[in-house]
Ligand code: UDP
């Protein structure tokens with residue numbers, strides 16, 4: 319094929335956004351620049367035509383205005399900038415799902431795009447890697463190219479340590495293999511997008527879903543980049559929850575409380591046991607057998623409550639899943655039905 323017979327591949331750039339007003343425009347400009355660079359380089363087998371799907375996850379700042387501004391700007395140079403705005407904050411997972419669903423259905427009339435790229439709005443997923451991802455896909459014929467960070471520079475040490483523990487447990491005890499450092503920065507074929515968009519579960523853990531659907535995956539490694547503007551939406555607690563949710567992959571406060579309570583009782587009784595042993599050694603026995611009995615009762619009581627709480631996690635999941643509520647509620651969008 320000569321250069322002018324290149325096949326045009328349509329690419330949807332999907333961006334979940336929650337209070338990212340300072341990042342949207344910079345992100346857009348940098349992705350546009352990358353598209354132009356790919357077009358100008360001549361080193362690609364196909365040509366690539368980018369369009370955008372911004373998912374505003376109930377932002378309370380000017381994010382949606384920024385996106386609408388881009389949609390107007392894009393209309394002038396024939397760049398499709400589509401958006402879906404949620405009625406409230408539903409979380410990144412819901413935003414990813416909405417974006418992938420829109421991409422699978424097609425946002426520009428006619429057939430859906432050939433490829434989709436999922437990326438964060440905060441520029442921690444540098445748009446300058448998109449060309450490399452596309453090249454890897456062209457060269458290997460794989461279905462998906464996912465970014466992976468090789469280090470966690472700029473991240474609190476404790477967060478890195480817990481993340482590492484999470485991946486270790488996940489990979490040991492779950493059927494799926496999730497690469498440590500895998501990011502939600504990913505280029506996917508239409509087949510993969512379609513498969514994920516069709517997965518009906520309401521409680522979604524994308525990292526797990528990406529691994530679960532399989533497909534030929536290649537990894538692009540890069541160094542960690544810190545956020546361009548704004549703040550991360552993750553707190554220690556939300557990350558912990560995310561990890562537990564991802565782990566069980568499938569919840570309810572009282573049941574969670576039961577699990578935590580059992581754990582505390584079990585730990586407390588273990589400490590009590592140690593204290594009793596030391597007391598016995600140092601001061602001799604007062605009532606023989608008393609302390610050890612109490613310890614055992616408390617300990618097993620705690621273990622039982624913890625296990626009940628754990629079962630509760632699964633039942634809570636089933637409870638929420640059977641309600642069949644939508645993953646998100648759309649308030650407005652410029653995607654025509
Ligand atoms: N995000 C979202 N909904 C949320 C939280 C985050 O759509 O409830 C988006 C956010 O705007 C960003 C991406 O998800 O584009 C990653 O969020 P963040 O940077 O807070 O996560 P981190 O990079 O710290 O893991």
Ligand code: MG
Nearest residue numbers: 438440442545
């Ligand atoms: Mg971030």
